[in-house]
Amino acid sequence: MHFSVKVPGADQAGILEVKSPYSGDVVGTVASVDSAGVEQALNTSFSLYQKRNQWLPAARRAAILERMATLMEQRAEQLIAAAVAEGGKPYRDTQAELMRAIDGVKNCRECLRSESGREVPMQLNAASAGRLAFTHREPIGPVVAISAFNHPLNLIVHQIGPAIAAGCPVIVKPAEKTPLSAFLLVDLLREAGLPEAWCQPLVTENLTVAEALATDSRVAFLSFIGSAEVGWRLRSKLAPGTRCALEHGGAAPVIVADDADLDAMLPLLLKGAFYHAGQVCVSVQRIFAQRPIARDLAERLAHGAGELRVGDPANADTDVGPLIRPEAVERIDAWVNQALEAGADCLTGGKRMSEVLYPPTVLFDPDTASRVSREEIFGPVVCIYPYDTLDEAISRANDTPFAFQAAVMTRDIDTALYAYHHLQASSVMLNDHTAFRVDWMPFAGLKQSGYGVGGIPYTFREMQNEKMLVFHSAALR
Structure with a gap:
């Protein structure tokens, strides 16, 4: 055509x-x-x-x-x-x-x-x-x-x-x-x-x-x-x-408490992170998981990401298509390599598949100074960071020049309300991914x-x- x-x-x-x-x-x-x-x-x-x-x-x-x-x-x-x-x-x-x-x-x-x-x-x-x-x-x-x-x-x-x-x-x-x-x-x-x-x-x-x-x-x-x-x-x-x-865009944070229903939350995180190869302004990019569940969550997310089909967007069974231009693949690959050199653990993906395809990638605990931790990657890469206290997670989630949509996953109403009150975001999703949107709701970026x-x-x-x-x-x- x-x-x-x-x-x-x-x-x-x-x-x-x-x-x-x-x-x-x-x-x-x-x-x-x-x-x-x-x-x-x-x-x-x-x-x-x-x-x-x-x-x-x-x-x-x-x-x-x-x-x-x-x-x-x-x-x-x-x-x-x-x-x-x-x-x-x-x-x-x-x-x-x-x-x-x-x-x-x-x-x-x-x-x-x-x-x-x-x-x-x-x-x-x-x-x-x-x-x-x-x-x-x-x-x-x-x-x-x-x-x-x-x-x-x-x-x-x-x-x-x-x-x-x-x-x-x-x-x-x-x-x-x-x-x-x-x-x-x-x-x-x-x-x-x-x-x-x-x-x-x-x-x-x-x-x-x-x-x-x-x-x-x-x-x-x-x-x-x-x-x-x-x-x-x-x-x-x-x-x-x-x-x-x-x-504009952001580096959307998700806080996952250790009481979250991971079976229900994992499909949401997969969708929020890898929809349109992560080329979404509120795509899930940074997941702060309470330490007792952090590694398990990361490995389960990596397993799900590894099963996503990457390829021709015209095929009805494709889950993740190409990046919009080859330069985007080169940039994403460079940022991931920087994170790996600084000590991040790559649980799946991490290497370009072609000039235009980059696989769904899950990084565990990248350095906070890495570009994947501080800037909008606008690609199929998600980072999981362990945290010990809710205040620590919120502080790290807020520590970027961006503030758009955020999420908290928990079964505890006090945890949810505390996170809602303290997160710097225009919208906070409870037990949902950061890219949720219906088109009659307010949609606003704060800060940059x-x-x-x-x-x-x-x-x-x-x-x-x-x-x-x-x-x-x-x-x-």
């Missing part, structure tokens, strides 16, 4: 070849745009927003989103095939991602019914006598969405779906490794009835042009999902008044892990202004 994409209404600057991360074969091509193409897209979005009498009514937006969900269901295999081909996530996991994305579109539609303004109390004193006040939500303005490669269907839905529901024109720049899914989704939106100008997908010819897109003064809201280095730099360069949400709150209803609110109207009338006295 081969996909070829042009950018409607814009002159192309070049052609980007999209390659399979597994085979290296070209699976599609996308036309890129230069600064002139970006200027055209920004001008289109800004002009559209300025014409308030041409804003899309809420009923029309709701109908478009409803038809979009239906079209995604009907074209499921095409969307899955494109995402597997360009992103390398195994078929079963991509199928699950698509189901989430469809539900996400429905969630965006539901926001139009469930999210609204509010009454502001008046007539409480002499100054507010004879007054009635309420707020109404309006679209914030042009949105620029810059996305990541690891969930090419669901992340795009999380960025453009709320923008469309909120009534904002949106420009979406998918990751250059996985642009096909985004263009297919936008095609479906247009088939569902969205005028072309309201959602413009594009790929820029270089990072300089992408930065100019994000930092232009006409952008009202920047939605960025990607590396912390790029995200924080873009935020520092945003035009005055531009709001933003940044979603991000800025703002994700989750479809929260993004929907962020992409709107709350505007107040105050009535002053003698009839209200």
